Amino acid sequence: xRVAVATAILVLAPRxxxxxxxxxxxxxxxxxxxxxxxxxxxxALPLGMILGVVIxxxxxxxxxxxxxxxxxxxxxxxS
Amino acid sequence: MEATLGPLPARxxxxxxxxxxxxxxxxxxxxxxxxxxxxxxxxxxxxxxxGTWRLxxxxxxxxxxxxxxxxxxxASGLLLVxxxxxxxxNPASATRTVLLAWMLGAIFVVLQGREWIGLLSQGLTIRSSxxxxxxxxxxxxxxxxxxxALIGLGxxxxxxxxxxxxxxxxxxxxxxxxxxxxxxPVIYGRVYF
Amino acid sequence: MTGHPHDAARDPGFVKKYLWxxxxxxxxxxxxxxxxxxxxxxxFAAYVFRMQAAFPGASVPxxxxxxxxxxNYLVTMHGTIMIFWVAxxxxxxxxxxxxxxxxxxxxxxxxxxxxxLSYQIFFLSSVVLVASFFVPGGAFGxxxxxxxxxxxxxxxSMTPFGSTLWLLAVALEFVAFLLGxxxxxxxxxxxxxxGMKMFDIPIIIWTIVIAAVLFMGSVGPLVAGAVMLLFDQVxxxxxxxxxxxxxxxxxxxxFWFFGHPEVYVLLLPAMGIVAEVMVVFxxxxxxxxxxxxxxxxxTGIISFFVWAHHQFVxxxxxxxxxxxxxxxxxxxxxxAEMFFVYIATLYGGSIRFTTPMLWALGFVAEFLLGGVTxxxxxxxxxxxxxxDTYFVVAHFHYTFFxxxxxxxxxxxxxxxxxxxxxxxxxxxxxxxxxxxxIAFNICFIPLFITGTAxxxxxxxxxxxxxELATPEMQSLRILATRALLVTLAFQVVFVINFVYSLFxxxxxxxxxxxxxxxxxxxxxxxxxxxxxxxPVVYRGPYEYNVPSRAxxxxxxxxxxxxxxxVAPGARLPLPQGA
Numbered sequence: 001x002r003v004a005v006a007t008a009i010l011v012l013a014p015r016x017x018x019x020x021x022x023x024x025x026x027x028x029x030x031x032x033x034x035x036x037x038x039x040x041x042x043x044a045l046p047l048g049m050i051l052g053v054v055i056x057x058x059x060x061x062x063x064x065x066x067x068x069x070x071x072x073x074x075x076x077x078x079s
Numbered sequence: 080m081e082a083t084l085g086p087l088p089a090r091x092x093x094x095x096x097x098x099x100x101x102x103x104x105x106x107x108x109x110x111x112x113x114x115x116x117x118x119x120x121x122x123x124x125x126x127x128x129x130g131t132w133r134l135x136x137x138x139x140x141x142x143x144x145x146x147x148x149x150x151x152x153x154a155s156g157l158l159l160v161x162x163x164x165x166x167x168x169n170p171a172s173a174t175r176t177v178l179l180a181w182m183l184g185a186i187f188v189v190l191q192g193r194e195w196i197g198l199l200s201q202g203l204t205i206r207s208s209x210x211x212x213x214x215x216x217x218x219x220x221x222x223x224x225x226x227x228a229l230i231g232l233g234x235x236x237x238x239x240x241x242x243x244x245x246x247x248x249x250x251x252x253x254x255x256x257x258x259x260x261x262x263x264p265v266i267y268g269r270v271y272f
Numbered sequence: 273m274t275g276h277p278h279d280a281a282r283d284p285g286f287v288k289k290y291l292w293x294x295x296x297x298x299x300x301x302x303x304x305x306x307x308x309x310x311x312x313x314x315x316f317a318a319y320v321f322r323m324q325a326a327f328p329g330a331s332v333p334x335x336x337x338x339x340x341x342x343x344n345y346l347v348t349m350h351g352t353i354m355i356f357w358v359a360x361x362x363x364x365x366x367x368x369x370x371x372x373x374x375x376x377x378x379x380x381x382x383x384x385x386x387x388x389l390s391y392q393i394f395f396l397s398s399v400v401l402v403a404s405f406f407v408p409g410g411a412f413g414x415x416x417x418x419x420x421x422x423x424x425x426x427x428x429s430m431t432p433f434g435s436t437l438w439l440l441a442v443a444l445e446f447v448a449f450l451l452g453x454x455x456x457x458x459x460x461x462x463x464x465x466x467g468m469k470m471f472d473i474p475i476i477i478w479t480i481v482i483a484a485v486l487f488m489g490s491v492g493p494l495v496a497g498a499v500m501l502l503f504d505q506v507x508x509x510x511x512x513x514x515x516x517x518x519x520x521x522x523x524x525x526x527f528w529f530f531g532h533p534e535v536y537v538l539l540l541p542a543m544g545i546v547a548e549v550m551v552v553f554x555x556x557x558x559x560x561x562x563x564x565x566x567x568x569x570x571t572g573i574i575s576f577f578v579w580a581h582h583q584f585v586x587x588x589x590x591x592x593x594x595x596x597x598x599x600x601x602x603x604x605x606x607x608a609e610m611f612f613v614y615i616a617t618l619y620g621g622s623i624r625f626t627t628p629m630l631w632a633l634g635f636v637a638e639f640l641l642g643g644v645t646x647x648x649x650x651x652x653x654x655x656x657x658x659x660d661t662y663f664v665v666a667h668f669h670y671t672f673f674x675x676x677x678x679x680x681x682x683x684x685x686x687x688x689x690x691x692x693x694x695x696x697x698x699x700x701x702x703x704x705x706x707x708x709x710i711a712f713n714i715c716f717i718p719l720f721i722t723g724t725a726x727x728x729x730x731x732x733x734x735x736x737x738x739e740l741a742t743p744e745m746q747s748l749r750i751l752a753t754r755a756l757l758v759t760l761a762f763q764v765v766f767v768i769n770f771v772y773s774l775f776x777x778x779x780x781x782x783x784x785x786x787x788x789x790x791x792x793x794x795x796x797x798x799x800x801x802x803x804x805x806x807p808v809v810y811r812g813p814y815e816y817n818v819p820s821r822a823x824x825x826x827x828x829x830x831x832x833x834x835x836x837x838v839a840p841g842a843r844l845p846l847p848q849g850a
Contacts, residue, residue, distance in 0.1 A: 010590055031126030032589045035525070038118035039592065042529055043576050045114050046489030049107045057095060057461060061470070064094045093462045097382045100461060104454045104488055111492025115526055118493070119500065119511070123519050131517030205509055209517040212509040216500060 155183035156260030300370030344413030351416030377465025476544030497526030542679030554621030600650030627701030631682035642670030663723025694777030707762035
């Protein structure tokens with residue numbers, strides 16, 4: 001029961017549990033929302049970029065290995 | 080197993096061009112740098128008390144005038160895409176397009192500099208308000224990157240003219256310039272409005 | 273860039289060979305030795321402030337009386353140096369540079385001059401950091417996390433030059449590792465020996481590359497925050513000043529957005545070293561190679577979702593706090609997975625307790641303690657009690673000491689024959705291991721207890737706090753300090769063993785441990801250009817005790833020829849594709 005009440009307060013009125021020593025009273029809700037949004041952005045952005053590069057590399061590797069299987073010497077890439 | 084068949088393959092298999100991969104990784108780190116600045120800007124603006132963000136005495140950022148600079152920068156990026164196509168067909172034919180793209184980029188930097196001088200004279204300085212601090216740090220960081228990328232692109236143009244340009248160098252310089260062009264609209268949309 | 277083998281005959285001279293070299297091995301050793309030299313400074317700082325904590329007010333030998341400001345900068349510099357100037361250069365810069373080209377079977381990094389630049393910037397950053405000890409006001413004393421407003425305003429930190437130099441040094445260091453990381457990833461992608469597919473790459477290369485990717489993905493926001501902090505310090509802006517519309521909690525987010533992935537940037541290479549060492553001395557195929565790779569990737573991904581557990585008491589949205597508690601607990605799953613796989617690798621192996629193996633086993637045991645105590649700190653509720661106590665200190669020393677020292681010692685003792693062509697002394701190596709590990713535990717277990725009793729970690733003199741200054745608590749602090757002295761004393765054994773073996777050790781052959789990976793094909797120490805003939809890879813890196821073979825190891829570079837019991841040209845049923 002106590003857990004349910006605590007969860008309900010946390011979900012329905014998170015400001016009641018918000019202990020922000022520096023936000024002041026004005027714009028607190030905006031600030032909290034901005035934190036959440038920017039956190040999501042900062043987490044998603046690097047993973048998205050890494051995923052993009054990895055997919056690109058994966059395709060390139062597949063292509064290179066498919067090319068290397070053809071046993072003619074002229075096909076091997078040179079540096 | 081396939082390695083034992085036929086002649087030894089080359090020692091280095093560049094699955095993707097070294098310069099592009101290296102530059103992409105660098106650009107990814109740079110994108111995160113600007114993401115950090117933008118997120119700091121957003122959070123601080125959301126949490127600022129009224130009156131501490133932009134002082135009433137300070138000018139409003141000239142969004143309309145900067146739209147022209149933005150257009151010049153984007154056009155420069157598009158020109159460079161076109162230059163790359165030309166380069167693939169015939170390297171020498173891309174010389175003029177690369178120069179044009181470089182000049183558009185330089186126009187952007189010069190106009191941004193003029194805008195700074197105007198804003199400074201109207202009382203928006205890096206210490207005058209939080210908006211001023213963020214404006215000069217973010218736009219200044221982008222400006223420094225633009226200057227660096229222009230130097231790279233200028234060297235690429237010079238080498239292209241003299242016929243000493245390696246494809247890897249052009250690709251690396253291009254990748255960095257696309258980053259500078261691509262990150263600007265985000266900054267513009269976020270900071271100026 | 274690729275014409276190295278011909279240069280080998282010519283002696284480039286001392287400066288070109290050791291100080292201005294583009295050779296990855298020289299750069300790797302430069303990183304490693306710089307890191308070890310910085311470790312001495314970090315260890316000295318620990319010695320001084322622990323003496324103050326145990327015997328407040330006493331004059332510390334070799335230092336003198338410790339003032340409050342001294343205590344602050346010593347603690348700050350200890351943390352900064354040990355993480356950024358010891359763990360990073362030794363694990364990433366040192367082993368990464370040394371091992372990646374050798375284990376991939378190529379002659380050098382793809383951007384050798386960028387690599388040289390990377391070390392030079394790193395060296396410059398070390399000089400800047402050390403110089404900050406000698407500027408007016410002394411070195412920065414606002415803790416290694418540099419929270420504003422303490423770090424932003426010299427009126428609070430009272431180190432106007434020290435804090436700026438600290439920030440500059442850290443920023444330079446990041447640039448150095450950024451350049452290094454680009455090299456690591458690009459080299460691994462493009463310069464593998466022919467035949468080496470994605471899942472033939474040794475685990476340590478995987479983990480170093482994943483660590484480099486994590487570093488590159490997470491460092492940007494911190495650099496942004498550092499630029500803002502620099503402007504606050506030097507120009508006088510108010511990014512982190514609430515009175516002027518700034519937000520001090522913002523720095524904590526930007527710092528820990530990098531700071532927590534950084535933990536895994538360091539953990540992953542350490543796990544890689546331990547995997548290599550364990551497999552060789554268990555003489556058994558690595559259990560579940562792909563699971564380790566996938567777990568490392570999963571650790572890397574989740575590490576981006578945990579940073580805000582450092583802000584549980586800083587006033588973050590409670591909904592966020594519960595989410596970050598959850599992700600923090602989740603990240604222990606892939607790490608635990610890797611540990612289980614290591615233990616499964618040991619099971620049924622013919623284990624040889626050499627010095628590197630002892631360090632690797634010690635790593636598993638000690639890091640486990642660090643990981644388990646992290647559960648308490650990752651849960652928002654209990655963290656509110658434990659925050660900023662010695663429990664936290666003990667927890668992260670139980671993670672970072674195994675990472676930065678035990679895994680590094682495992683790696684150094686394991687690859688020493690390859691690096692310098694001579695073996696290290698086994699007996700003294702074991703003396704060093706047991707002395708260090710036992711004393712380390714006696715040092716930090718008391719700190720768990722004092723932390724649980726409420727011992728705050730940033731107190732200079734406990735006599736001000738009656739409930740903390742009890743004789744019981746003080747005796748635990750003294751015990752910890754004495755154990756620290758013993759730990760430090762045993763490092764002398766290592767230094768002597770290292771220097772002595774460098775000149776007088778038994779000469780090592782190319783493959784003294786009978787290991788499989790490509791670096792053991794090169795002579796010890798490898799010449800410029802590494803290999804006489806560039807190797808070709810025929811199989812995965814962990815083929816030990818293959819039943820149909822007479823020898824208990826089967827190097828990656830050895831062709832499956834007709835003299836071999838296995839059918840000619842047969843490739844073992846290894847994972848294909850990728």
